Amino acid sequence: MKPPPFGYHAPRTVGEALDALARGADDPDGGGTKVLAGGQSLIPMLNMRLAAPAALVDINGVTELDGLEATAEGVRVGALARHSRVERSAPAARVQPLLRRALRHVAHPVIRNRGTVVGSLVHADPAAELPAVLALLGGTVELASAAGRRTVRARDFFRGPLEPALEPGELAVAAFFPARPPGTGVAFAEFARRHGDYALAGVAALAAVDGRGEVASVRAAFLGVAGVPLVLDLTGPATTGRVAAAVRDRLDPEADLHASADYRRHLAGVLAERAVTEATTEAREDR
Incomplete structure (x- = not known):
């Protein structure tokens, strides 16, 4: 296919990139523009004629977007930072280990060598790992246009399946993932039919304990079970040992050719219990 x-x-x-995007936003024919960074989602969509932009804006030559910075506050990932670079970054893993743990589940190494973290967020696939991580951590996406810059919180960025809060003429220049605070633990779990496939369901968990090691708070973000990353407060169920049951009661996934709704609901509960246990254990070891 071509x-x-x-x-x-x-x-x-x-x-220059923003100028090109602004011209595309003003295109009277409505063709618009698409940004090309890693291209691991865009190129297949073009080849299958699922996308037909009037023009592509290839930002691979914009070296100022190739940033990766880990500070005490969190990890800032530039629009050209590849999955593999972030995955292998020791400073990023120390500041926010959930990034590395989730990235290891993204497709295959050859995809991670080219695909970008910010590109995955902008694609806004509800079955992807990184939108769930950003939503769980309360991260942000930095957007730029010819009119200026704005920062959008994760809970406002994902509007629906493949629908980010990106206006015509805007470029996502970076994403910010907050650091893991002391006394907290994180975990990631997912299940796919084949390694590298999109997960049938997945969960990222964040747990905090008090000075006695008792559970203080537990939150989990789910992928593959709703149109956007779904974040649930599981503090109560975690203290009573009923995480899986609570998750099954609160999820309403859709069936498709890969799995029934009941199977996805059950799977999400099992994965959530596993991830919450792991995150809570890590939090107790870190206090």
Whole structure:
């Protein structure tokens, strides 16, 4: 299969990229533009004619977007930082270990070598790992346009399946993942039919304990069970040992050709119990 015809822009600065995106936003024919970074989702969509932009804005030459910074506050990932780079970053793993643990489940190494963290967030696939991680941690996405910059919280960024809060002419320039505080633990678990496939269900968990090692709070974000990453407070169920049952009671996934709704609901409960146990254990060891 071949993609439909499209124009091509190769900016060297953020300003040039924003100018190209602004022209696309004003396109009277409504074709618009798409940003090309890793291209691991965009190129297949073009080839299958699921996307037909008037032009692509290739930001791979915009070196100022190739940033990765880990501080005491969290990890800031630039729009060109590849999955593999973030996964292998020791500073990023120390500040927020959930990033590395989730990234190990993203497709295959060859995909992670090219795909980008920010690109995965902008694609907003509800079965993807990184949107769930950003939602659980309360992270943000930084957006730029010719009119200026704005920061969008994760809970507002994912509007629906493949629908990020990205307006015409905007470029996602970075994402921020808050650090893991002392006395907390994180975990990630998912199940796929084959290694590297999208998960039938998955969960990222964040647990905190008090000075006595008792559970203070537990939250979990689910992927593959709703149209957007679904974050649940599981503090009560975690203290009573009823995590799986509570998750099954609160999820309403849809069936598809890969799994029934009941199977997905059951699977999410099992994975949540596993992840919450692991995160709570880590939190107790860290206090």
